[in-house]
Amino acid sequence: MPRPPGRVYVLGRDETGSDSDGETSRDGVSDRDDVSNAHRPPHTARIGSFLARDGSAGATVGVDLDRPHAGVVFGKRGTGKSYTLGVLAEEIADADGVVPVVVDPMGVFGGLEAAGGRVVDPAVRPASIPPSTWPDLLGLDPASGPGSLVWRIVADAVDGGSSPSLATLREAVAGADAPAETRRAAANHLRLAASWGVFDADTPPVASLAADGDPVVLDLAGVPDAAASAVVRAVARGLYDARIAEDLTRLPWLLVDEAHAFFDGVAEPALRTILTRGRAPGVSLVCATQRPAALPSVAVSQSDLLVSHRLTAARDVDRLAEAEATYLAGDLASRLPEGVGEALVVDDATETAHTVRIRERRTPHEGESPRARRLSDAERQ
Numbered sequence: 067m068p069r070p071p072g073r074v075y076v077l078g079r080d081e082t083g084s085d086s087d088g089e090t091s092r093d094g095v096s097d098r099d100d101v102s103n104a105h106r107p108p109h110t111a112r113i114g115s116f117l118a119r120d121g122s123a124g125a126t127v128g129v130d131l132d133r134p135h136a137g138v139v140f141g142k143r144g145t146g147k148s149y150t151l152g153v154l155a156e157e158i159a160d161a162d163g164v165v166p167v168v169v170d171p172m173g174v175f176g177g178l179e180a181a182g183g184r185v186v187d188p189a190v191r192p193a194s195i196p197p198s199t200w201p202d203l204l205g206l207d208p209a210s211g212p213g214s215l216v217w218r219i220v221a222d223a224v225d226g227g228s229s230p231s232l233a234t235l236r237e238a239v240a241g242a243d244a245p246a247e248t249r250r251a252a253a254n255h256l257r258l259a260a261s262w263g264v265f266d267a268d269t270p271p272v273a274s275l276a277a278d279g280d281p282v283v284l285d286l287a288g289v290p291d292a293a294a295s296a297v298v299r300a301v302a303r304g305l306y307d308a309r310i311a312e313d314l315t316r317l318p319w320l321l322v323d324e325a326h327a328f329f330d331g332v333a334e335p336a337l338r339t340i341l342t343r344g345r346a347p348g349v350s351l352v353c354a355t356q357r358p359a360a361l362p363s364v365a366v367s368q369s370d371l372l373v374s375h376r377l378t379a380a381r382d383v384d385r386l387a388e389a390e391a392t393y394l395a396g397d398l399a400s401r402l403p404e405g406v407g408e409a410l411v412v413d414d415a416t417e418t419a420h421t422v423r424i425r426e427r428r429t430p431h432e433g434e435s436p437r438a439r440r441l442s443d444a445e446r447q
């Protein structure tokens with residue numbers, strides 16, 4: 067893809083030394099384009115341009131892709147969050163040494179196929195969900211008879227590194243030394259999990275999804291919440307473990323749309339692990355949500371990059387206050403831009419906040435209007 071010419075100011079990479087040249091205003095908020103680290107660096111996601119107060123566009127704004135980062139993208143419905151996540155995915159797809167993995171609960175990222183991406187129906191091994199999490203996943207109390215039976219059966223089945231199928235787990239439940247009622251309840255819940263259609267004992271390891279560097283879109287449209295959360299857990303943890311084990315040479319960027327839904331389910335510990343410990347093995351996480359207040363504080367406190375489109379609900383605006391670092395004297399909420407595709411970007415590395423207009427997508431964005439059904443492959447072309 068041709069690159070836009072001109073200078074690029076890179077967020078997330080501190081090469082400025084200090085802001086004492088006066089190019090950033092006293093409270094760290096800038097709407098200017100003559101910023102201090104402007105150059106043409108490699109490994110940069112060019113996400114848009116500075117937006118001046120008079121509405122004119124300034125220098126190109128990039129996000130550092132050389133090192134791992136954690137970020138959040140906020141905004142009320144229709145302000146451009148998914149679109150922004152798509153721009154980031156396009157840029158990561160174009161860069162060397164990194165790979166975007168997009169969690170797509172609404173089915174709006176299929177256009178990334180035009181950037182060489184693959185839309186995959188999610189599949190995870192039952193063994194990728196820890197035994198202790200199975201009761202919660204199935205909506206069973208772990209202290210109840212069926213909950214503890216499922217826990218025990220999964221623990222026995224994965225012992226020694228095996229990858230059991232749900233059918234194997236159901237057979238083990240049927241033959242377990244437990245009251246018939248307990249076995250029946252446990253088997254029913256496992257049958258329900260099978261109906262979600264996401265469990266496959268033979269699915270390849272998560273690392274193989276991301277090995278070739280092409281964007282991966284996990285299509286979770288229509289997948290029940292519990293199953294989607296299981297998928298996100300398996301993928302997040304799988305990418306993290308693959309980097310620790312050096313099974314994945316590229317640095318993965320996990321881009322999660324509608325992220326609040328996953329912090330509410332069994333995915334939460336895996337997302338938290340990436341937020342708090344992901345940078346050492348090189349795993350990045352960007353969480354987009356229309357409900358910032360529904361994200362745990364750690365998602366904001368661990369993020370070094372905050373992109374906020376317009377927000378109006380007081381509780382969501384309050385979440386921004388948690389990001390108000392000492393270098394920002396002012397109130398961020400009052401600086402949120404109004405327009406679709408415009409955002410306030412707070413960057414820890416350069417200790418600045420900027421108003422940015424996110425660039426247009428190079429690949430189609432499928433979130434234009436609600437659809438009752440997904441497009442078929444033929445219709446997408």
Ligand SMILES: Nc1ncnc2c1ncn2[C@@H]1O[C@H](COP(=O)(O)OP(=O)(O)OP(=O)(O)O)[C@@H](O)[C@H]1O
Pocket residue numbers: 141142143144145146147148149150356406407408423424425426427431433434435
């Ligand atoms: N940077 C941009 N440039 C041009 N158009 C944009 C931009 N951002 C968003 N839009 C337009 O706004 C529409 C809504 O954006 P998007 O689907 O990303 O909203 P959203 O905030 O994710 O909403 P929802 O919460 O409903 O998913 C897009 O379909 C697109 O037409």
